[in-house]
Amino acid sequence: MSQLKLTAIIRREDDGFVSICPELDIASQGDSRDEARANLLDAVQGFFEVASKSEIEQRLGGERYVEQLEVTVG
Numbered sequence: 861m862s863q864l865k866l867t868a869i870i871r872r873e874d875d876g877f878v879s880i881c882p883e884l885d886i887a888s889q890g891d892s893r894d895e896a897r898a899n900l901l902d903a904v905q906g907f908f909e910v911a912s913k914s915e916i917e918q919r920l921g922g923e924r925y926v927e928q929l930e931v932t933v934g
Contacts, residue, residue: 866904867926870896884919 870879870893877896880887881904888903890896908916 868897868900870900883924 866881866883868879868881870877872893873889876889876891877893878887878889879896879900881900884904884907886900886903886907888896888899890899911919
């Protein structure tokens with residue numbers, strides 16, 4: 861069994877929070893930031909329990925870059 865570090869992006873949406881793991885394209889939600897994170901962790905762990913090896917490799921494969929964009933608004 862190995863450890864894998866993935867990204868969790870959590871943002872407020874209306875009265876709750878939405879959480880996304882961009883590496884796996886998995887999303888969840890919760891009433892609080894902590895709940896959204898915990899629900900995302902459960903969803904990601906559930907994915908690894910049922911996904912085939914080829915699906916895991918496909919979602920994790922390839923190069924990924926996280927960069928900021930600077931745009932002019934207005």
